[in-house]
Amino acid sequence: MVDAAFLALSVLTIGTAIAALEMRSLIYGSIALMGSLGGIAGFFLLLDSPFVAMFQIAVYVGSIAVLILFTVMLVKRELIFQKIEDPKRKFAGIGLMLVLMVGIGSIILDSGLKTIVTDEPAVDYREIGVDFVTYYWPALIAMALILAGAVTGALVLARREDVEDEQRAN
Amino acid sequence: MSNELIDFVIVSVALLGIGIYGLAVKRNAIRMLFSIEIIINAANLNLVAFGRFIPGSEGQTLALFSIGIAAAEVAVGLALIIVAYRMYKNIDIAEFRSLKG
Numbered sequence: 396m397v398d399a400a401f402l403a404l405s406v407l408t409i410g411t412a413i414a415a416l417e418m419r420s421l422i423y424g425s426i427a428l429m430g431s432l433g434g435i436a437g438f439f440l441l442l443d444s445p446f447v448a449m450f451q452i453a454v455y456v457g458s459i460a461v462l463i464l465f466t467v468m469l470v471k472r473e474l475i476f477q478k479i480e481d482p483k484r485k486f487a488g489i490g491l492m493l494v495l496m497v498g499i500g501s502i503i504l505d506s507g508l509k510t511i512v513t514d515e516p517a518v519d520y521r522e523i524g525v526d527f528v529t530y531y532w533p534a535l536i537a538m539a540l541i542l543a544g545a546v547t548g549a550l551v552l553a554r555r556e557d558v559e560d561e562q563r564a565n
Numbered sequence: 566m567s568n569e570l571i572d573f574v575i576v577s578v579a580l581l582g583i584g585i586y587g588l589a590v591k592r593n594a595i596r597m598l599f600s601i602e603i604i605i606n607a608a609n610l611n612l613v614a615f616g617r618f619i620p621g622s623e624g625q626t627l628a629l630f631s632i633g634i635a636a637a638e639v640a641v642g643l644a645l646i647i648v649a650y651r652m653y654k655n656i657d658i659a660e661f662r663s664l665k666g
Binding site for chain 1: 576
């Protein structure tokens, strides 16, 4: 049986995820996305993983959501409030979503996952820190290089000043 | 703890469905990025949930790596959207007709 915190977090996360996609204004949509990402951080706290929850809040709610908000503000005002979607595809999309949820849901309910319960104590976050600097250090360095490369690439892409001229020439 | 593994997995499936709906229906580049974020978060929730119920710290470690890589992906994706917006003055992906230059 689930507890009240879990129910509240599920409603918050799923509701704001739908709101993020369906709200007319992109700005409110990105704020709703922020709520959804924060709800996932709450789930991590329920799962006794405070380190991942703090990481989620710092990276997703703190930086990615704000980055998206600023990008939305760079877009023209009319485009922010305009709903761009295929009306014909909408019902097909809802059907696809329901088929997917029911299909995967029934597979999961039929599997043996229901019987899995745990009495184990939660993993200490100090253990994760030790793992990071001992066993996973090559992966950590690779991730640092990927992040540096991605941020540099993003800056180079966003600062290109020749794109508008090329478009005019075309 | 009173919550079981199956509850978290069901929430994760619901988020995956919503994300795929957004990818299929929306033509707004920024909303498609929202959908990708929702799907990535569903995957992270699964990783941490299974990591909690199957003893070991690997689930949390993999989720941390996943969050880090997702940050890089969003930065590049938003930069691409800004470049496309400056070229086409629109964020409708149906308007992005050519990929040259």
